[in-house]
Amino acid sequence: MLRSALIGAALALLAAAPASAEIVSRSENAFTLRFALGLEAPREDIVAAVGAIPTWWDPDHTYTGDGANLSLAFEPGGCWCERLADGTMFEHARIVSITEDTVRMNAPLGPLNGKATRADLVWSAGPQVPGTPVTLEFVVEGPGVGALAEPVHTVMQQGWSRYVRYIEYGDVVEDEPKLRRPSAPRPR
Numbered sequence: 001m002l003r004s005a006l007i008g009a010a011l012a013l014l015a016a017a018p019a020s021a022e023i024v025s026r027s028e029n030a031f032t033l034r035f036a037l038g039l040e041a042p043r044e045d046i047v048a049a050v051g052a053i054p055t056w057w058d059p060d061h062t063y064t065g066d067g068a069n070l071s072l073a074f075e076p077g078g079c080w081c082e083r084l085a086d087g088t089m090f091e092h093a094r095i096v097s098i099t100e101d102t103v104r105m106n107a108p109l110g111p112l113n114g115k116a117t118r119a120d121l122v123w124s125a126g127p128q129v130p131g132t133p134v135t136l137e138f139v140v141e142g143p144g145v146g147a148l149a150e151p152v153h154t155v156m157q158q159g160w161s162r163y164v165r166y167i168e169y170g171d172v173v174e175d176e177p178k179l180r181r182p183s184a185p186r187p188r
Helices: 002-016 043-050 145-169
Strands: 020-027 030-039 070-072 079-083 089-098 102-106 118-125 132-141
Touching: 020 145, 030 145, 043 102, 043 118, 043 132, 043 145, 132 145
Parallel strands: none
Antiparallel strands: 020 030, 030 132, 070 079, 079 089, 089 102, 102 118, 118 132
Protein backbone atom coordinates (compact mmCIF):
# COMPACT_ATOMS: atom_id res chain seq x y z
CA MET A 1 0.00 0.00 0.00
CA LEU A 2 2.74 2.45 0.96
CA ARG A 3 4.73 1.41 -2.11
CA SER A 4 1.73 2.15 -4.37
CA ALA A 5 1.30 5.55 -2.73
CA LEU A 6 4.98 6.36 -3.26
CA ILE A 7 4.84 5.31 -6.92
CA GLY A 8 1.70 7.41 -7.41
CA ALA A 9 3.34 10.42 -5.78
CA ALA A 10 6.45 10.02 -7.93
CA LEU A 11 4.34 9.87 -11.10
CA ALA A 12 2.39 12.94 -10.01
CA LEU A 13 5.64 14.85 -9.45
CA LEU A 14 6.91 13.77 -12.86
CA ALA A 15 3.69 14.93 -14.49
CA ALA A 16 3.83 18.24 -12.64
CA ALA A 17 7.44 18.84 -13.62
CA PRO A 18 8.03 21.82 -15.88
CA ALA A 19 8.75 21.32 -19.53
CA SER A 20 12.36 20.70 -20.42
CA ALA A 21 14.24 21.05 -23.68
CA GLU A 22 17.92 20.45 -23.62
CA ILE A 23 21.03 19.16 -25.25
CA VAL A 24 21.58 16.21 -22.92
CA SER A 25 25.02 15.35 -24.22
CA ARG A 26 27.40 16.45 -26.94
CA SER A 27 30.80 15.39 -28.21
CA GLU A 28 32.64 16.00 -31.46
CA ASN A 29 30.86 13.10 -33.15
CA ALA A 30 27.50 12.85 -31.35
CA PHE A 31 24.75 14.65 -29.51
CA THR A 32 21.47 13.84 -27.77
CA LEU A 33 18.50 16.19 -27.52
CA ARG A 34 15.63 15.64 -25.10
CA PHE A 35 12.30 17.44 -24.83
CA ALA A 36 9.80 16.51 -22.11
CA LEU A 37 6.64 17.72 -20.43
CA GLY A 38 3.31 16.52 -19.06
CA LEU A 39 0.21 16.92 -21.24
CA GLU A 40 -3.45 16.51 -20.41
CA ALA A 41 -4.08 14.19 -23.34
CA PRO A 42 -4.66 10.47 -23.86
CA ARG A 43 -1.61 8.45 -24.89
CA GLU A 44 -3.22 7.46 -28.17
CA ASP A 45 -3.62 11.15 -29.11
CA ILE A 46 0.01 11.84 -28.23
CA VAL A 47 1.22 9.01 -30.48
CA ALA A 48 -1.29 9.75 -33.26
CA ALA A 49 -0.14 13.39 -33.40
CA VAL A 50 3.27 12.21 -34.62
CA GLY A 51 1.43 10.88 -37.68
CA ALA A 52 0.21 14.40 -38.39
CA ILE A 53 3.74 15.80 -38.89
CA PRO A 54 2.78 17.23 -42.32
CA THR A 55 0.13 19.33 -40.55
CA TRP A 56 2.20 20.79 -37.72
CA TRP A 57 5.83 20.77 -38.94
CA ASP A 58 7.09 24.30 -39.65
CA PRO A 59 7.19 24.83 -43.43
CA ASP A 60 10.19 27.14 -42.91
CA HIS A 61 12.12 23.94 -42.14
CA THR A 62 11.33 22.19 -45.41
CA TYR A 63 13.21 22.32 -48.69
CA THR A 64 10.21 23.71 -50.59
CA GLY A 65 8.92 26.08 -47.91
CA ASP A 66 5.46 24.51 -48.22
CA GLY A 67 4.06 22.07 -45.67
CA ALA A 68 1.60 20.81 -48.30
CA ASN A 69 4.56 19.04 -49.93
CA LEU A 70 5.17 16.91 -46.82
CA SER A 71 3.72 13.44 -46.38
CA LEU A 72 4.06 10.69 -43.80
CA ALA A 73 3.02 7.07 -44.25
CA PHE A 74 2.28 6.40 -40.56
CA GLU A 75 3.28 2.75 -40.44
CA PRO A 76 6.53 0.83 -39.88
CA GLY A 77 8.74 1.49 -42.89
CA GLY A 78 6.70 4.61 -43.74
CA CYS A 79 8.47 7.61 -45.21
CA TRP A 80 8.33 11.19 -43.93
CA CYS A 81 8.89 12.64 -47.37
CA GLU A 82 8.73 15.92 -49.24
CA ARG A 83 7.78 16.36 -52.87
CA LEU A 84 10.31 18.68 -54.49
CA ALA A 85 9.60 21.14 -57.31
CA ASP A 86 10.85 18.68 -59.94
CA GLY A 87 8.43 16.01 -58.64
CA THR A 88 11.02 13.84 -56.93
CA MET A 89 10.51 12.74 -53.34
CA PHE A 90 13.07 13.60 -50.67
CA GLU A 91 13.16 11.31 -47.63
CA HIS A 92 13.52 13.16 -44.33
CA ALA A 93 12.94 10.12 -42.11
CA ARG A 94 11.63 6.58 -42.07
CA ILE A 95 9.47 5.03 -39.34
CA VAL A 96 11.22 2.09 -37.68
CA SER A 97 8.39 1.09 -35.33
CA ILE A 98 5.10 2.22 -33.79
CA THR A 99 3.69 0.90 -30.51
CA GLU A 100 0.85 2.12 -28.31
CA ASP A 101 3.22 4.55 -26.58
CA THR A 102 6.24 5.07 -28.88
CA VAL A 103 7.14 6.06 -32.43
CA ARG A 104 10.73 5.42 -33.54
CA MET A 105 12.23 6.96 -36.66
CA ASN A 106 15.55 6.93 -38.45
CA ALA A 107 15.68 10.67 -39.11
CA PRO A 108 18.82 12.27 -40.54
CA LEU A 109 17.02 15.60 -40.89
CA GLY A 110 18.32 18.62 -42.79
CA PRO A 111 22.08 19.07 -42.40
CA LEU A 112 22.38 15.60 -40.83
CA ASN A 113 21.51 13.91 -44.13
CA GLY A 114 24.62 12.21 -45.43
CA LYS A 115 26.58 12.98 -42.23
CA ALA A 116 24.78 11.04 -39.48
CA THR A 117 25.55 7.36 -39.10
CA ARG A 118 22.78 7.21 -36.49
CA ALA A 119 19.78 9.53 -36.18
CA ASP A 120 17.23 7.95 -33.81
CA LEU A 121 14.18 10.15 -33.26
CA VAL A 122 11.91 8.66 -30.56
CA TRP A 123 8.54 10.10 -29.52
CA SER A 124 7.01 8.50 -26.41
CA ALA A 125 4.10 8.84 -24.01
CA GLY A 126 4.35 7.62 -20.43
CA PRO A 127 1.62 6.17 -18.22
CA GLN A 128 -1.83 7.72 -18.48
CA VAL A 129 -1.87 9.94 -15.39
CA PRO A 130 -2.85 13.57 -14.97
CA GLY A 131 -0.20 15.26 -17.09
CA THR A 132 0.84 12.28 -19.22
CA PRO A 133 4.64 12.45 -19.59
CA VAL A 134 5.60 13.06 -23.22
CA THR A 135 9.16 12.94 -24.48
CA LEU A 136 11.06 13.41 -27.69
CA GLU A 137 14.62 12.16 -27.78
CA PHE A 138 16.95 12.60 -30.73
CA VAL A 139 20.23 10.65 -30.65
CA VAL A 140 22.63 11.58 -33.44
CA GLU A 141 26.07 10.14 -34.22
CA GLY A 142 28.46 10.69 -37.10
CA PRO A 143 31.75 12.35 -37.95
CA GLY A 144 31.68 16.01 -36.85
CA VAL A 145 27.92 16.15 -36.11
CA GLY A 146 28.47 17.49 -32.58
CA ALA A 147 28.99 20.94 -34.14
CA LEU A 148 25.38 20.80 -35.39
CA ALA A 149 23.81 20.26 -31.95
CA GLU A 150 22.76 23.90 -31.40
CA PRO A 151 21.13 24.57 -34.79
CA VAL A 152 19.40 21.16 -34.79
CA HIS A 153 18.20 21.84 -31.23
CA THR A 154 16.70 25.17 -32.36
CA VAL A 155 14.76 23.55 -35.21
CA MET A 156 13.63 20.62 -33.06
CA GLN A 157 12.53 23.03 -30.30
CA GLN A 158 10.27 24.78 -32.82
CA GLY A 159 8.97 21.41 -34.00
CA TRP A 160 8.35 20.30 -30.40
CA SER A 161 6.40 23.49 -29.64
CA ARG A 162 4.22 23.02 -32.72
CA TYR A 163 3.68 19.31 -31.88
CA VAL A 164 2.58 20.19 -28.34
CA ARG A 165 0.23 22.91 -29.61
CA TYR A 166 -1.25 20.47 -32.11
CA ILE A 167 -1.95 17.94 -29.32
CA GLU A 168 -3.44 20.58 -27.02
CA TYR A 169 -5.50 22.56 -29.56
CA GLY A 170 -5.68 20.47 -32.73
CA ASP A 171 -4.08 23.18 -34.85
CA VAL A 172 -0.97 25.27 -35.28
CA VAL A 173 -1.00 29.04 -35.42
CA GLU A 174 0.77 29.94 -38.67
CA ASP A 175 1.81 33.41 -37.54
CA GLU A 176 3.31 32.24 -34.25
CA PRO A 177 6.54 34.03 -33.36
CA LYS A 178 9.72 32.40 -34.63
CA LEU A 179 12.82 32.08 -32.53
CA ARG A 180 14.78 35.24 -33.20
CA ARG A 181 17.06 37.75 -31.58
CA PRO A 182 15.50 39.79 -28.79
CA SER A 183 14.16 43.16 -29.89
CA ALA A 184 13.44 46.35 -28.04
CA PRO A 185 10.40 46.29 -25.75
CA ARG A 186 7.15 47.19 -27.43
CA PRO A 187 5.42 50.38 -26.29
CA ARG A 188 2.22 49.84 -24.27
